[in-house]
Amino acid sequence: MLDKIQKIALRNRALYLPLSPSPAAPLTSSTAHCLQQLRRCGFTLTEDALRAFNALSAPEQGQILETVNDVMGTTLNWNPLVKGWLEPTGEDIIDHLATAYANYLQSHGMWVDGVTLPCGHMIPTGAFNLDRYNGCPFCGKPFRIGDDIFYGQGSKLKELKRWTRDDAKQALGLLAASTVPLDATARENLKGLLEAGIELDNSAEVPVKENAIIIASYLVDMGLADKAGTLLASPADVMRLLWYRHTGQIQIIEPSTLVLNTLRANSDRFNPDSYAASILADTTRKELRLHFDRATCRMAAKWLNGIDMPPAAACATMHPKRGMWTRFIRGLRLSEYARKPGFERLAALLRTWWAEDYAVPQGKIDEAKRAHDFTACIDIMSSHPGLFARQLFSTILWFYPHDTVGAFAKAMAGVPLRLICNLGSQAEAYFSGDSRLIKTITGKSKTIEANPRTDLLSEAEQAEIVEKIKGLVKERLFMHYAEKPEPGVKIYISPQLDSMVLPIGDRSSNVQALSTALQGTRFPLEGDKVRIFLNWGEGMNAAPIDLDISAKIIYPDKVEDCAYYNLSPDGARHSGDIREIPGKVGTAEYIELDVPRLKRLGAEYVVFIASHYSGGTLNVNTRVGWMDSKYPMHVSNETGVAYDPSAVQHMVCVAPTSMTRSLVFGLLDIKSEEIMWLELGSDDQAAFTVDSEGVIALMERLRRKTTVGSALRLMAQARGMLTVETPAEADRVYDSDWALDVPKVIATLL
Numbered sequence: 001m002l003d004k005i006q007k008i009a010l011r012n013r014a015l016y017l018p019l020s021p022s023p024a025a026p027l028t029s030s031t032a033h034c035l036q037q038l039r040r041c042g043f044t045l046t047e048d049a050l051r052a053f054n055a056l057s058a059p060e061q062g063q064i065l066e067t068v069n070d071v072m073g074t075t076l077n078w079n080p081l082v083k084g085w086l087e088p089t090g091e092d093i094i095d096h097l098a099t100a101y102a103n104y105l106q107s108h109g110m111w112v113d114g115v116t117l118p119c120g121h122m123i124p125t126g127a128f129n130l131d132r133y134n135g136c137p138f139c140g141k142p143f144r145i146g147d148d149i150f151y152g153q154g155s156k157l158k159e160l161k162r163w164t165r166d167d168a169k170q171a172l173g174l175l176a177a178s179t180v181p182l183d184a185t186a187r188e189n190l191k192g193l194l195e196a197g198i199e200l201d202n203s204a205e206v207p208v209k210e211n212a213i214i215i216a217s218y219l220v221d222m223g224l225a226d227k228a229g230t231l232l233a234s235p236a237d238v239m240r241l242l243w244y245r246h247t248g249q250i251q252i253i254e255p256s257t258l259v260l261n262t263l264r265a266n267s268d269r270f271n272p273d274s275y276a277a278s279i280l281a282d283t284t285r286k287e288l289r290l291h292f293d294r295a296t297c298r299m300a301a302k303w304l305n306g307i308d309m310p311p312a313a314a315c316a317t318m319h320p321k322r323g324m325w326t327r328f329i330r331g332l333r334l335s336e337y338a339r340k341p342g343f344e345r346l347a348a349l350l351r352t353w354w355a356e357d358y359a360v361p362q363g364k365i366d367e368a369k370r371a372h373d374f375t376a377c378i379d380i381m382s383s384h385p386g387l388f389a390r391q392l393f394s395t396i397l398w399f400y401p402h403d404t405v406g407a408f409a410k411a412m413a414g415v416p417l418r419l420i421c422n423l424g425s426q427a428e429a430y431f432s433g434d435s436r437l438i439k440t441i442t443g444k445s446k447t448i449e450a451n452p453r454t455d456l457l458s459e460a461e462q463a464e465i466v467e468k469i470k471g472l473v474k475e476r477l478f479m480h481y482a483e484k485p486e487p488g489v490k491i492y493i494s495p496q497l498d499s500m501v502l503p504i505g506d507r508s509s510n511v512q513a514l515s516t517a518l519q520g521t522r523f524p525l526e527g528d529k530v531r532i533f534l535n536w537g538e539g540m541n542a543a544p545i546d547l548d549i550s551a552k553i554i555y556p557d558k559v560e561d562c563a564y565y566n567l568s569p570d571g572a573r574h575s576g577d578i579r580e581i582p583g584k585v586g587t588a589e590y591i592e593l594d595v596p597r598l599k600r601l602g603a604e605y606v607v608f609i610a611s612h613y614s615g616g617t618l619n620v621n622t623r624v625g626w627m628d629s630k631y632p633m634h635v636s637n638e639t640g641v642a643y644d645p646s647a648v649q650h651m652v653c654v655a656p657t658s659m660t661r662s663l664v665f666g667l668l669d670i671k672s673e674e675i676m677w678l679e680l681g682s683d684d685q686a687a688f689t690v691d692s693e694g695v696i697a698l699m700e701r702l703r704r705k706t707t708v709g710s711a712l713r714l715m716a717q718a719r720g721m722l723t724v725e726t727p728a729e730a731d732r733v734y735d736s737d738w739a740l741d742v743p744k745v746i747a748t749l750l
Helices: 002-011 029-040 047-054 058-072 093-107 165-176 184-195 209-221 225-229 235-247 255-266 275-287 294-306 311-331 334-338 344-355 361-370 374-382 385-390 392-398 401-414 417-431 452-456 459-482 495-499 595-601 692-704 708-719 742-749
Strands: 014-016 043-045 114-116 122-124 158-163 436-439 445-448 490-493 522-524 529-538 547-554 559-562 572-574 585-594 605-612 623-628 648-653 662-669 674-676 680-682 722-724 732-734
Touching: 002 014, 002 058, 002 165, 002 184, 014 047, 029 043, 029 047, 029 058, 043 047, 047 158, 093 122, 165 184, 165 209, 165 742, 184 209, 184 742, 209 225, 209 235, 225 294, 235 294, 235 311, 255 275, 294 334, 294 344, 311 334, 311 344, 334 344, 361 374, 361 385, 374 385, 374 401, 385 392, 385 401, 385 417, 392 401, 392 417, 392 452, 401 459, 417 459, 417 692, 436 692, 445 680, 445 692, 459 708, 490 708, 495 708, 529 547, 529 605, 547 572, 547 585, 547 692, 559 572, 585 595, 605 623, 605 692, 623 662, 662 692, 680 692, 708 722, 708 742
Parallel strands: 014 158, 043 158, 490 722, 490 732
Antiparallel strands: 114 122, 436 445, 522 674, 529 585, 529 623, 547 559, 547 605, 572 585, 605 662, 623 648, 662 674, 662 680
């Protein structure tokens, strides 16, 4: 449990040191040793943290150091395929063809001069320079593994503060009280803090359903099912909780979608009807079958019976998943429990459900739209503000734009602030008449065509609608902030916050190892080299699992890939294509980018991509990220290792529930010398199929969103605060370090 909370503390740039620090005392020998190891990994301690750390016993300090090494991956195998890979090996297609032909001849009993490698492939004399490889250059199987890495090349130490139990409890309270659904990192923090025994205040409100489901699941594990039931406000919440416990997915994704996703993720681009993919899809289908024990059936029946909703209203919330509910009702034996004394509400719910004696608001809205009855449609939507917000754009195009926006302005007080802000960021893309990029429920990005009705509006009308919607967003935010006046309080707002977007929509599906940064956060370069890395297969048995790291270099008139099929484009170097993982320790690939060289060549952007070539999703204990340092970063000529934890700027661990085959995880802006962290998932098998225009579209969409800086200035205006030019003048400082604590950003602005 301490390991979990320590990892959460590291994401908050801290060490969990709950005991009170001792008075100033000489550093013990074990403290001095651990400090040296922490510095090698790129960390240093504040004075308060150092005193508390010094008071620990040597075994306790060693446990903390072990957790840091685990997070930073220092015990993994970071050997790539090629030694000293910054110098090209000179291999080309002729080497591969010659090796393939030589192995064909040898398999037919003919003698060929060459070297037979441990994988069984014979490399003929003259093909490949074997002294440059840690494995087979033909099949990509590594032979040499090790845990030797570089240390101390990072130019900037990350300061770790002291985290106490009160800090952990405060963090848990902020996560639970979040008014927006949490991303994967924050969800991991919420679960970890609960499992580590941090108590959540009984009076704490949990306004977001997804967050309530995580807490309710923990309570069920602790044998507190009745208490968990208090967090379930509707039958839809009951299904969400059961589905989360069954699949690990926090959102209700239809079984057919999950099966289709498995089929697509495991199908080869060149053989879409793969037999192996069909087998895996069948396995997924079987795993999704509902099998509940008696205890779970009774628990679910009690939850449903305890929900204080009229049966018709409850059934209306169930209707969007009617097919799934039919299976749940049978799997949970709800009809059997409905006949028992004390389950009268459940019986009434099922009678209404099977008789279909209920009305669905969406059905009434669709009926009013087909009849072109504006008044009836707006009346229904105004009584369901959240539904109104989600359908505002399409309703504007269906009826009268100005009247629809005016009606929404009257109803928007009942709309959650996160939905209002999301409307402002999406309006420009929706009404532009161009195709737009969306993120599906499975975490993949998809381009969809514009609503054809946008063609009925002139450019001036489109712009006017967008401005009106943005005006409503600003008005709603101003009203929200004005509820807590703080006249005269001086605040400092860092200019960096103008490039950080509010944490609404575009949630990350993967876990950040070193921070809780918002998607769209920009990391300024410290040096002139960027080294991106990929490590996968930790803890897994040896297997032919082929992941690839790639970079798409975008020029004004062309796109060039640095990938397994193009190892040495101008301005970039690839460490070689590994196609099989060794047992338990993982394996690695790298790409180094020469930023000054790319700038001279006229490159505009570089896109960072990780993809699973051999079939399947990226959830094979995968971690990706990039390194940067103003000091030179070395590559070993003996092993090719290029990993240094102290130079890591950002690292992401792919979630076990990931359903994407390819992940764009960064975008280097050559001109501004900044790296934007973003997340764009897809079913692409290799870099050459990744749509670079889609990546640029995502970047532009993030730029259109409300920024943390602009929201803070609006807050200052609404509350009568004073903005100052320097942190020294301020009562409160809002800088990039503050913005990395996403729960605090949400609590302050949303």
